Amino acid sequence: MKFVVLKKGSLILFIIGFIALSLGAVWMMFPKESYPTVSMNGESSSVQVIQMVTGEFSSETESGEKIESYRWDPGTIVVDKGKEVQFRILGVNGMAHPFYIEGTDVRGTVKKGEESIFNVTFDKKGTYRLVCETHESIENDGPMIGYIVVK
Numbered sequence: 001m002k003f004v005v006l007k008k009g010s011l012i013l014f015i016i017g018f019i020a021l022s023l024g025a026v027w028m029m030f031p032k033e034s035y036p037t038v039s040m041n042g043e044s045s046s047v048q049v050i051q052m053v054t055g056e057f058s059s060e061t062e063s064g065e066k067i068e069s070y071r072w073d074p075g076t077i078v079v080d081k082g083k084e085v086q087f088r089i090l091g092v093n094g095m096a097h098p099f100y101i102e103g104t105d106v107r108g109t110v111k112k113g114e115e116s117i118f119n120v121t122f123d124k125k126g127t128y129r130l131v132c133e134t135h136e137s138i139e140n141d142g143p144m145i146g147y148i149v150v151k
């Protein structure tokens, strides 16, 4: 009697396992492309809008030395090759951040309380650096470097 119950349990487990495998197989047949989760800005959906701010990490060491680092936030973004991207960078921390994007002719300055807006289209895949010329390295209260991943 006990043996029969065990057998029934095994059969149910087998059926559940089979259904799970089948569902997995069906799921795998569908393309894995994800849906865009970045706002495409409604009416002008051909332009991808990236919003950033300038931020600052600030701290003090045990010996009382003040250390700080200016940052682009978010520090890494991902955009599509050949698609027009609009950057909207608001200056929050730091008076001015003169910047350029490597591999492009994009240059500008983000000032405190102002929003710098510019459009750029990347024609080649790769990782481009958004560099603040004033805070490029740790020695200069950086590294204020953002990474634009073009896929």
Ligand SMILES: [Cu+2]
Binding pocket: 070, 094, 096, 097, 098, 132, 133, 134, 135, 144
């Ligand atoms: Cu800066």
